[in-house]
Amino acid sequence: DAKTTQPTSMDCAEGRAANLPCNHSTISGNEYVYWYRQIHSQGPQYIIHGLKNNETNEMASLIITEDRKSSTLILPHATLRDTAVYYCIVRVSRANAGKSTFGDGTTLTVKP
Amino acid sequence: DAGVTQSPTHLIKTRGQQVTLRCSPKSGHDTVSWYQQALGQGPQFIFQYYEEEERQRGNFPDRFSGHQFPNYSSELNVNALLLGDSALYLCASSITGTDSPYEQYFGPGTRLTVT
Numbered sequence: 001d002a003k004t005t006q007p008t009s010m011d012c013a014e015g016r017a018a019n020l021p022c023n024h025s026t027i028s029g030n031e032y033v034y035w036y037r038q039i040h041s042q043g044p045q046y047i048i049h050g051l052k053n054n055e056t057n058e059m060a061s062l063i064i065t066e067d068r069k070s071s072t073l074i075l076p077h078a079t080l081r082d083t084a085v086y087y088c089i090v091r092v093s094r095a096n097a098g099k100s101t102f103g104d105g106t107t108l109t110v111k112p
Numbered sequence: 113d114a115g116v117t118q119s120p121t122h123l124i125k126t127r128g129q130q131v132t133l134r135c136s137p138k139s140g141h142d143t144v145s146w147y148q149q150a151l152g153q154g155p156q157f158i159f160q161y162y163e164e165e166e167r168q169r170g171n172f173p174d175r176f177s178g179h180q181f182p183n184y185s186s187e188l189n190v191n192a193l194l195l196g197d198s199a200l201y202l203c204a205s206s207i208t209g210t211d212s213p214y215e216q217y218f219g220p221g222t223r224l225t226v227t
Contacts, residue, residue: 042220
């Protein structure tokens with residue numbers, strides 16, 4: 001699985017958009033980009049994933065560059081409950097062939 | 113619909129002892145992966161079980177072993193515990209069998225402290 005690079009920490013004002021970047025320059029053609037978040041002392045929670053098109057769900061939007069070497073997770077209206085560690089990982093699609101390689105993630109702090 | 117459950121929540125062991133952690137996957141899921149998360153770090157992949165066999169393994173010694181049962185639940189066993197084995201152990205479940213992207217659902221974890 002390709003490695004990812006994320007900033008160690010970011011701050012965001014409550015109600016504003018939080019934009020979390022991720023670099024994955026060695027991503028392969030069959031690897032998807034996944035985002036998870038982990039609130040203190042809980043298991044990681046799936047947020048969103050994508051291959052090459054932009055994706056949106058009820059939690060967030062995922063913007064993937066055309067060359068697929070980087071992506072941005074967007075939380076459109078951050079709340080205090082969005083304070084967490086956010087992990088960007090890349091992984092092949094088939095469940096029994098892929099394992100998730102987590103880095104140290106980005107600690108997002110949403111401030112009032 | 114029950115999510116991924118793990119037991120126990122916390123436990124404390126002494127160096128050299130053995131420990132067994134348990135995981136029940138989300139309903140409908142057939143694949144279980146185990147991760148170790150040291151304080152302040154991201155989860156590290158230990159191994160993955162599907163059809164009661166270990167399918168993939170991360171960079172962990174043979175002291176770490178596992179098992180998957182016919183009902184898809186799984187156990188993680190760690191022998192000869194070291195202080196460095198103190199961590200949050202996470203179980204994740206998913207569905208295997210297609211080429212479509214899949215989601216992993218994580219349990220709340222078991223906090224192991226080795227003294």
